[in-house]
Amino acid sequence: MLFANPLVTQCRIFIVLVLCWRGAPSPALSAGCPERCVCDEQLVVQCSGQRLSTFPTNLPLATRQLIISNNNMDELPALQLNYLSDLVYLDCSSNSIREISESTFGNLRKLVYLDLSYNMFVKIEDQTFGPLASLVMLRLTDNPLLSEIHPSAFVENVALQVLDLSRNNLTMHNVTSLITLPALRSLGLSGNPWNCACEIEDLCLWMQKDTFRFQDEGQTVCEGPPDLRGLRLAELGLHLRTQCHPSLGHQDYLFFIAIGFVIFAAGTVLAWLTGVVMVLFERYVKRENGELDSEREEVKEEAGG
Ligand SMILES: *[C@@H]1O[C@H](CO)[C@@H](O)[C@H](O)[C@H]1NC(C)=O
Numbered sequence: 001m002l003f004a005n006p007l008v009t010q011c012r013i014f015i016v017l018v019l020c021w022r023g024a025p026s027p028a029l030s031a032g033c034p035e036r037c038v039c040d041e042q043l044v045v046q047c048s049g050q051r052l053s054t055f056p057t058n059l060p061l062a063t064r065q066l067i068i069s070n071n072n073m074d075e076l077p078a079l080q081l082n083y084l085s086d087l088v089y090l091d092c093s094s095n096s097i098r099e100i101s102e103s104t105f106g107n108l109r110k111l112v113y114l115d116l117s118y119n120m121f122v123k124i125e126d127q128t129f130g131p132l133a134s135l136v137m138l139r140l141t142d143n144p145l146l147s148e149i150h151p152s153a154f155v156e157n158v159a160l161q162v163l164d165l166s167r168n169n170l171t172m173h174n175v176t177s178l179i180t181l182p183a184l185r186s187l188g189l190s191g192n193p194w195n196c197a198c199e200i201e202d203l204c205l206w207m208q209k210d211t212f213r214f215q216d217e218g219q220t221v222c223e224g225p226p227d228l229r230g231l232r233l234a235e236l237g238l239h240l241r242t243q244c245h246p247s248l249g250h251q252d253y254l255f256f257i258a259i260g261f262v263i264f265a266a267g268t269v270l271a272w273l274t275g276v277v278m279v280l281f282e283r284y285v286k287r288e289n290g291e292l293d294s295e296r297e298e299v300k301e302e303a304g305g
């Protein structure tokens, strides 16, 4: 019998003692409400605008909505966040968060809504949102330092319907994997300093199609190069296509005609020169022969006379 084993019994008593003694030892065992937050019975935890500089501790494990917007947090701790496996709604907007990675959201498989707007992200890595299999809406706007989002960052978010990347510092983004997202129906890209070069040709061509909704399409414009500045991406698809996959233009034909003419002229001149040289050579040979002949005749005459 298990209970008959004195060692096991002692261990149990020890564990119970340790747990009671430490009060609220780990987030896994807490059921209260974090300081400066308001919790309700629908499992909504509201900590907005409380000047929190770190992620709240003591969150109820069954929290379904967590609002930590308008604080001074500079990181999202993966460990504490991933205890909240029932989380459906997470608003982290208006903080100073600089980094997120694949492990940040590793366990939030029920999360449907995520707001990361107004933060300090510089870069979004591959698969950052990979574990968020239920994510429907992602707001990632107004991050003035954000200039790079990995092309595969959203590739596994097959439930994603609304993605807002407005007002960041994006100059380009490879949309190959976005185009194939099955549920995506609205995309915000306005207010970024787009560099309208061949790298965003696919994006511009995509924006020309009416079947898809681009938010604030009129404000989705080029920052560079200077001759395209201010033009809407949606009207540049064909321009970029002709520029990036050049076929023969009439300048190319003029070039070929000029080259042809030069080769023809050079050939003619060369043939003429060859002719002249040959004629001169022939004349020279004839004259030499003539002189020899006359010399011989002179010799014969002398011998004969
Ligand atoms: C935006 O990105 C460019 C490089 O793409 C960089 O030179 C510039 O400093 C960035 N802007 C901000 C506000 O960080």
Ligand SMILES: *[C@@H]1O[C@H](CO)[C@@H](O)[C@H](O)[C@H]1NC(C)=O
Pocket (backbone or CB within 6 Å): 151, 174, 175, 176, 177, 198, 199, 200
């Ligand atoms: C975009 O990414 C895909 C693969 O993810 C690649 O094949 C393609 O060449 C890229 N496009 C540009 C313009 O870099």
